[in-house]
Amino acid sequence: MSDYAWPHRHLLGIEELSAEDIRFVLQTARGLEDVSTRSVKKVPALRGKVVANLFFEDSTRTSSSFQLAAQRLSADVLDFKGKGSSVSKGETLVDTAKTIEAMGVDVMVCRHHHSGAAHKLAANVGAHVVNAGDGQHEHPTQALLDLYTIAKRLDRLDTFDFTGLTVAIVGDIAHSRVARSNVLGLQKLGAKVILVGPTTLLPGAFRDLGCELSNDLDNVLPRVDVVNMLRVQFERIASQAFPSTREYAVLYGLTPERLARCKPEVVVMHPGPMNRGLEIDGEVADGPNSAILQQVTHGLAVRMAVLFLVSTTHQN
Amino acid sequence: MQALADASQVTQLISEMGAWVDSKRQANPQHTFALVGIRSRGDVVAHRVAEQLDITQVGVLDITLYRDDLSEIASQPTVRTTEIDFSLDGLDVVLIDDVLMSGRSIRAALSSLMDMGRPRRVWLAVLVDRGTDVRELPIAADYVGLTHAGDEHVRVLVMPTDEKDAILLGEDAR
Numbered sequence: 001m002s003d004y005a006w007p008h009r010h011l012l013g014i015e016e017l018s019a020e021d022i023r024f025v026l027q028t029a030r031g032l033e034d035v036s037t038r039s040v041k042k043v044p045a046l047r048g049k050v051v052a053n054l055f056f057e058d059s060t061r062t063s064s065s066f067q068l069a070a071q072r073l074s075a076d077v078l079d080f081k082g083k084g085s086s087v088s089k090g091e092t093l094v095d096t097a098k099t100i101e102a103m104g105v106d107v108m109v110c111r112h113h114h115s116g117a118a119h120k121l122a123a124n125v126g127a128h129v130v131n132a133g134d135g136q137h138e139h140p141t142q143a144l145l146d147l148y149t150i151a152k153r154l155d156r157l158d159t160f161d162f163t164g165l166t167v168a169i170v171g172d173i174a175h176s177r178v179a180r181s182n183v184l185g186l187q188k189l190g191a192k193v194i195l196v197g198p199t200t201l202l203p204g205a206f207r208d209l210g211c212e213l214s215n216d217l218d219n220v221l222p223r224v225d226v227v228n229m230l231r232v233q234f235e236r237i238a239s240q241a242f243p244s245t246r247e248y249a250v251l252y253g254l255t256p257e258r259l260a261r262c263k264p265e266v267v268v269m270h271p272g273p274m275n276r277g278l279e280i281d282g283e284v285a286d287g288p289n290s291a292i293l294q295q296v297t298h299g300l301a302v303r304m305a306v307l308f309l310v311s312t313t314h315q316n
Numbered sequence: 317m318q319a320l321a322d323a324s325q326v327t328q329l330i331s332e333m334g335a336w337v338d339s340k341r342q343a344n345p346q347h348t349f350a351l352v353g354i355r356s357r358g359d360v361v362a363h364r365v366a367e368q369l370d371i372t373q374v375g376v377l378d379i380t381l382y383r384d385d386l387s388e389i390a391s392q393p394t395v396r397t398t399e400i401d402f403s404l405d406g407l408d409v410v411l412i413d414d415v416l417m418s419g420r421s422i423r424a425a426l427s428s429l430m431d432m433g434r435p436r437r438v439w440l441a442v443l444v445d446r447g448t449d450v451r452e453l454p455i456a457a458d459y460v461g462l463t464h465a466g467d468e469h470v471r472v473l474v475m476p477t478d479e480k481d482a483i484l485l486g487e488d489a490r
Contacts, residue, residue: 005392031378031395040431043381073381305395312386312393 006309010122010129013138014184022188023160026148028305029298030157035072036300046073046311049106054097054121055132056082056112061272061296062132062141066109069303075311078105093117094124101125107311110134115177128310136177141306142271143181145299147189149291150226152298153267163190168220170196170252171230171279174203178271179230183209194220197252198242217252221261228269229254229280245278255281259289267291318485320444320464326474326481329461330361333441334368336459337410340439341369347408347436352377354425355396357414360474361443365412373407375400382424404433414472416442419455444470444483 006024008016017025035043051070055063063079070077080100091099097108107128110118115135122129133139151157154165167186173179173195186193187210194212195202207213214220221227232248242248254268268280268289276282285292321329341349350373353362359376366374376399386393411425422440429435439458447465448456464470468485475481 004394028395031380031397034398035381038432042431044427045381045386308381308395309392 006313009310009313010118010131011140011306011310012118012122012129012131014140014143014181014188015138017140017185017188019188019190022144022147022185025144025302025305025309026151026160028309029144029148029301032072032304032308033298033301035304036297042072042074044074045308046070046075049073049075049311050078050104051075051107051109051307052078052080052100052103052105052127053132054080054082054100054108054110054112056093056110056117057133059111059133062111062299065296065299066130066132066141066303066307069300070107070109070307072300073304073307075107075307078103093120097121097125097127101127107307109307128313130306130310133177136175136180138181139177140181140185141299141303142178143185144306145295145302146178146182146228146269146271147185148298148302149269149295150191150267152294153291154225154265161190162186165191165225166194166223167191167226167228168194168196168217168224169228169230170217170254172201172232173197173206173230174201175233176230182228183211194224196220198248200242218258218261221258221266222263224266225263226267226269227254227262228271231271231273232275232279249278253277253279253281254284256283256287259284259287262289265289269295271295318468319482320470320485321462321483323481326443326472326483329443330364330474331368333361333412333443333459333461334365336441337365337371338369340408340410344408348406349373349410350375350402350404350407350435351410351412352400352425352429353412354379354421357472357474357477358412358442360477361414362410362412364474365410373402375402377411377425377428379421379424379428382428384420384424398428398432400432404429404435407433407435408437408439409435410439410441413440413442414474415444415446415470416440416455416457416460417446417450419451419453422455423453443472446470 109130109132111132115137117134118131169179196214196217270292351362351366352375353359355378378396378398380393380395441459442457443461445460445463471484473482
């Protein structure tokens with residue numbers, strides 16, 4: 001790894017990253033994790049740089065995580081919310097970004113409801129662009145923090161090699177950029193991925209990516225090392241995807257009874273925010289197998305790593 | 317490729333550094349000592365000194381995030397872990413590096429240490445000092461194994477990270 005150099009000006013998706021790139025981000029995050037536990041929770045690495053948080057879609061936790069990550073690297077942070085801004089007056093994404101860039105911004109973190117928004121931004125601005133979630137396309141930093149959490153919980157921090165691991169991603173796969181980014185990342189690190197959910201939320205296209213698809217959670221659980229429960233995104237589900245939330249909870253909710261079917265050391269994950277009692281039972285979410293709060297903590301280290309790497313790359 | 321020190325001489329230098337640390341410890345019996353080595357050779361030297369003196373508080377410092385030349389260096393900086401699993405507050409810390417040259421690494425290391433706690437005192441011990449002509453900051457070591465002020469590149473090899481102990485000189489030492 002000593003001759004390796006991070007080759008990306010932007011982080012737009014897991015799709016563009018090689019396994020080596022992913023491992024380098026995760027290794028960098030490992031070196032940054034302790035910053036958050038020290039008495040001075042700050043390092044000077046990005047002193048003098050400006051990171052703009054461009055959030056055209058609501059997201060308190062991702063936005064806060066990026067903000068804190070930038071601040072811990074000593075960057076200045078410009079917070080821009082789409083709502084109530086010139087965007088609602090009709091200004092385009094690119095014009096908004098160019099205006100903000102004219103203020104001397106080095107990195108733009110973009111969350112947008114349109115798939116491809118981050119790519120469009122990267123093609124039109126000189127700043128480094130980090131995709132914080134674009135439509136139903138990708139959410140690369142969520143996938144990276146999930147990978148980091150799995151590596152930490154299952155003792156693979158030295159190699160970030162997931163060969164032999166099986167991960168189930170459960171729920172609303174169809175509308176989930178988290179699922180898509182996770183599938184790509186997990187497979188690149190060598191894990192087997194099983195996608196579980198009702199047929200209406202389980203696009204067959206994922207089979208082409210090499211995933212196993214299943215409608216039967218109880219059958220899948222005993223085989224997996226990690227179970228990643230996705231939020232049912234009611235705001236994205238236009239038609240009736242399943243008969244009732246009650247039925248969904250019965251068939252796909254992770255309950256203590258279902259957890260008992262899993263391997264004892266199974267890692268339970270959820271990208272949040274959780275619908276307790278629907279996709280995950282409160283007792284499971286708060287139990288010893290749950291890594292949900294660790295995911296949040298690791299998100300900070302991973303986002304610090306991403307901001308650091310894109311900012312210090314020498315690739316033009 | 318010329319050797320400034322062979323294996324037995326490196327062992328001797330590390331042993332002498334240990335004796336110096338021990339003399340400071342003997343002179344300050346009421347204080348608690350810790351060793352902190354700078355990646356990626358100072359940490360190895362620190363562990364060898366600690367083994368010699370039976371010091372249990374040994375830390376490893378990665379200074380990448382504190383470097384002042386991140387925008388200038390040719391290759392991607394690699395961030396590695398800092399491993400100091402004890403509080404630095406009130407300790408006498410011996411900061412250990414293999415080579416002291418410009419002083420910028422030590423400046424970065426001191427900034428990093430201060431962000432992690434408040435040591436009572438920090439000493440600096442190095443195996444090789446490149447001399448004050450190449451110093452870019454007003455930094456001097458409290459203990460120097462040997463001084464080499466020539467223009468040649470100096471590379472320290474220490475076991476077990478390297479296959480042998482040696483201090484090499486010249487372009488080939490890169």
